[in-house]
Amino acid sequence: MSQWESLLKLTGQFQDNLMGLYSEELLPVEVRQYLAAWIESQDWKLAARDQSLASVHFQNLLEHLDMQYSYFSMEQNILQTYNFRRFKHDMQSRYQEKPKNLAEQIRDILQQEKQILVESQEMEIQNGQVVQEPVETGKQYEIDQRVRKVKERIQSVDQEVKFLEEQQEMFDFRYQMFQRELQSGKLQDNYIKLKTQEVQVQLNELDRKRKDVLSQIRELLGLCETLHGFLLEELNDWLRRQKLACIGADANTCLKNLEGWMTKTAEVFFHLRRLLHLLSELSKQLTYENDPLKTEPQTLQYRLNEMLHSLLQISFVVDRQPIMLYPCRRALVLKTSTQFSVRARLLVNLNELKHNVKVSYKIDKNPPNIKGFRKFNLLGPVEKSLEDVQREGLLVDYKHLTLKEQKAGGGGKGGKGATDGALCVMEELHNITFTTNFDYEGVKLTLEAVTLPFVVISNLSQFTGAWSQTGTVSCSRGRKDLTFFSNPPAAPWSLLANALSWQFSCCTERGLNPDQLQMLEKKLCGSVSKEENAVTWVKFSKENMPRASFTFWVWFDAIVMLVTGHMKNIWKDGHVMGFVSRGIEDSLLKTMQQGTFLLRFSESMRDGGITCSWVDHQQDGSYSIRSVQPYTKRELSHIPLTEIIRNYQLLAEENIPENPLKYLYPNIPKDEAFGKYYEQRSELTLEYQKYLKRRLIIVSERNIDDSQSSIASGTPQHFAETPQYDPGTPMHDSDPFQNSLDMDLNNLIDGFKIEDLLMDHTSDPMFSGPQVESSELLHDSFNAYQ
Incomplete structure (x- = not known):
């Protein structure tokens, strides 16, 4: 696809900017349209400096205008015939004596076109859209x-x-x-x-x-x-x-x-x-005084060799970065004693090089001078030949390499023996250097290709932290050294925002939109300003968020995993608003019709949670925003979120259970949004039946405060008067389903009616909604518990 064809697909302000480049005085847009291929194939930068080349380009342009004029005449296209005759006359009158001026104009226009394309692609990335690379730019x-x-x-x-x-x-x-x-x-x-x-x-x-x-x-x-x-x-x-x-x-x-x-x-x-x-050689056979072949070929040969050596050096690349085969297929995070693959490729694919070029590797060829820096042995075939793989190129593929740490006398890295001042395991970066000796037609050269810095862990529990490290290095501009975390620079929010969106996109096939990224920016940076915010490494991955016992990255990565494992389908459909603050949630829902709800992620749960909030309008004109207790991967592994939304019930004043969730924000009927994911009743397992029969719903009323988005503990703070129930007894522990069934049994024994129980979770911004139990199914719950 040519540059002009890509530009014609632009819309809105970018299209206006494009049209603003062209005018009758400079270069008519019709000339750019019909002569696009020829215009883009010429070297206008050189012509703008070379008068003779500019004259040649100008004469060629006039010839192309004549050809296009003849074509329109044959087609009897009177309007374009007239336009192109006028274009040629205007070009001759303006640029006949100054062809370099035309070359300069076209050079500048083409450069501005490229800038418009770049800006449009950056805007698409910021909007969370997938930018498809054109087939040919x-x-x-x-x-x-x-x-x-x-x-x-x-x-x-x-x-x-x-x-x-x-x-x-x-x-x-x-x-x-x-x-x-x-x-x-x-x-x-x-x-x-x-x-x-x-x-x-x-x-x-x-x-x-x-x-x-x-x-x-x-x-x-x-x-x-x-x-x-x-x-x-x-x-x-x-x-x-x-x-x-x-x-x-x-x-x-x-x-x-x-x-x-x-x-x-x-x-x-x-x-x-x-x-x-x-x-x-010709000069050696025949020479004479002032023979140009005596010295100049050697000078030109030196100039050529510099380019050739540079081309060969850059042509040896790592085309697939290190990645474990299992269990976590994310590049640049490797685990000791676990196989991984990596591949190098020579882009100068000459037939004579196949099987004749040997490649070897070494881990941490130039290790940094850092206290306690770990050393590893890289196990696998050390030397392999470059092979010409059909449709893939001249490459060497290491599929089953393994890292084994060299144990030091003072204790392993990250253990009790770690010394003060040394980087922790996940801040320690390593790389692999591939080396080959190139020898072809008298050109002998040692080529090297180096992987991107990667993190080596010894336990999968370190994976989340290690992934944040590699992401931070990749977001940085130009930093590839292994001492990156000795003094890590702050990451510009624009780059970090793209990386966070890509995390969702690669795992769930849908990135984050500007509103979601704005909420995350405010959470990390404290504000959203027009100036470029920057996020420090400590703020991103080491320092706990306000009123929380975990870091931003731990929380964010847990949400990615929660979406990937339990709600990928409805996330792809755009039904999960996800990252939204309390204030925004309130402003979105308060003007909506009764029963409008949205789904957003809990800010108080380390391992990720999702809650459902809806608007409840009162007869006196007031309203309240209510939310259910957040669901985690533990609950969602038993019951799909769509089934929870489908069967959620609230006990009305007449003791009639009803589902308050009616419309997905802004006004999509619930069954229309989620109906295609509902389970067939005949397909429900006994495990589902046990949970679906339980209708214990926690009721909470939130103190509306648009100015805060605090992280709360999630501990109940108020209960309705319940003589038979001790408020000190935790209702929300490791398994809320089991706890609620235990309480059902105790209350039945004491003769207490469970539907009278109310709870108020004012401490957690994620909890804010009535949740009650349908006593109609209580005996079934008791039987299931027995």
Whole structure:
């Protein structure tokens, strides 16, 4: 897809910005539309500096306008025929004498187009949308054109060198014949003078041809240097995308195009290297005073070798970062004694290199000077050959590597023997270096590819913390050293927000929207401002949140796992609002019709919880926002959230149980939103039946306070008068279902009617709603308990 085609898909303000670039005075948009492919294939940056190239581009533009004019005439498109005739006349009048001005205008317009594309993609990322990489961007098209151009030019130079070689052979033959004639002594002076002049003319022609060939090679090297710069930029973009993909971004990490460009460019470099060597040999066969082939090929060869070595160095990459095969398939977090895989790839895919290039590895080749830094043995096949895998490239794949810690005398890292000042296990970073000796056509070079920094854990309980570490490193700009956590920089919120959204996107196939990210920003940064907020490493992963006994990352990661394991379907459908503060919840629900509810995540539960809040309007015009006790993975593993919402009941004043949850915010009927996920009654298991028959619903009224979003303990603070019940007895312990059944049994024995029991959870912002028991099913609950 060309750059122009991508731009035409923009909407809103971005489309307006695009149209603002074009005017009749600069470049008409119709010319940009119909000549898009040709315009994007030309080097306008160079033309803006080179008067002769600008003139060539200008004449070519006029020819293309003539061709388009002829096409419209044949189609009898009178309007466009008139427009293009006028366009050509205007172009000639404006730029005939100043073609560089036109080149500058088009150069600037193309650059501004790219900037608009970048801004639109950044906006889509901020909105939590998946940005699909275009099949072929304008830059990719430009690289394609440049690769094609250098391939054509090297063929042309090759023909010129062959012609020069033939010309030199012919000159040498004639010169040797003339020398033999001179040695015979039979030639007249006039003939000798004439032949000498002929030889000098031929030598001058040979000298001119040599200089012309060298000039063409210098021009070709200039094109190669520009192409090399483009390839380096494209590789850096790929490395950035790979880095983001490791933390969940839906980024395009395909290397097919880059491998093709690098391979073709390397072929040009090696071809040109052979031609320069041939030119040096020609100078040894025949030389003369001021021979340009005596010294210049060596200079050009040095310049070419620098580019070739650089291209080969950057072409050796780790195309798949270290990742465990099980149980947690997230890149850059490895566990000792657990197998993991990693893969390196040579993007210069020459047939002669297959099976002839050996690759070895070493962990922590240059370990940092950090006190207590652990050392590991990397177990697996040390040396393997690069293999040409069909459709994947020239690669070496290590599928079953294992890390084993080298035990030190003072105790293991992270244990009691850890010394003061040393980094903890999850702040300690490691890497693997792959090395290969490249040897092809006289080019001998040691190539290295290094993995991104990864964390090594010894217990799966450390996984959540380790994943936050790798995510922080990946969010940072340019920091790849192993001492990152000795002095970690603050992460810009814009990058961190994208990473958090990607976590949801890669696990649940739906990212976070701006409102959800705004709530998280306020939670981490304390406010949402126009200025760039930054989050410190301590704030993100080490320091407990206010009024909580856990960190932000522990809480956030637990919610990701809760959604992934128990409500992925309704999250993908957009039915879970999730991250929403008390104040926002109140403002959203208070104007809604009776029974409107929303689903949001609990802020008070370390292992993740989800609660349901709804609006309850009173006859006097007042309202209250009520919530159920948050459900955790323990409850949701027994009953799906959709079944809880479906069967939730509240005891009305007439002792008639009813479901207060009627409309999912803003006004979607409950059954319409969740109906496709309801269980068939015939499919309910006995385990479901036991829980569904229980109708103990906790009642709580929340003190409405829009200015706070506190983290509460979740402990009940008030009960209705219940002579037979001791308020000190915990109702909410490790298993709320079992506790409620225990209370059912005790109250039955004491002759107490359970429907009179009320509870008020004012201390927890997540709890705020009436929850009562339907005594109609109490005997069934008792029987199930028995």
